Amino acid sequence: MHPGLTLEKAIEWLKAECGQGGVPSIFVAMQGEIPVGTASLIADDMSIRRELTPWLASVFVVPEWRGQGIASALVRRVEAEAVENGFERFYLYTPTSRPFIGIWDGKM
Template sequence: MTLARWELAQWGHLDPDKRLDQALASFRAQCGEGGLPSVFVAMAGDAPVGMASLIDDDMQDRAELNPWLASVYVRPEWRGQGIASRLVRRVEQEAREHGIATLHLFTPVRQALYCRLGWQAFEECVYRGEAVTIMRRELGESA
């Protein structure tokens, strides 16, 4: 439930009709044996402090760019400790282990984080009313 709430709080404006029960169902559908889709959670003891996902479709009008790194979020009080970077690397590792050669993401403001991790800007566009950068990571590159 916590992850679904985070998702709605951070990105709910991109899908204003999405309800908490729908977000929860989406996260549950992403949990499983590994591969695509997958959800990863950073924990501090018993408490979740961050998350990231490997999903097939994050930008419905750009289906040709699948799969995606999505839902990278770290609670504000835990930021600046490398948690987001570790979550991104974990998603990249999962993708590599399942034969995925290229990942995509979109972000309105965190381009610098992803550039430091080896991602490259691919395209600037407006998605659901928000200016975003689509980024790409070729997973054959060294991490």
């Protein structure tokens, strides 16, 4: 999420970002009682491109749960949330994983 955040601050930030659907929305993949992945649909994820909205953000799967389709399922859930709320596209920026900015337009 954000390096340097304490657990308490991370929980506070997460609660503040949660909405009733639409933007913002946070989705958590669970394995029983254990959270194993997250993905979000947020209004703004790139300070130099604030005119672009909404964004797929915070896609993360705990390392030992990777390779099982969890991230793909989370992204599909964000996609469904975007569509259900009238968005025809959303954006993705990955500053640390790969130099990539993407636009989902319902055709990817």
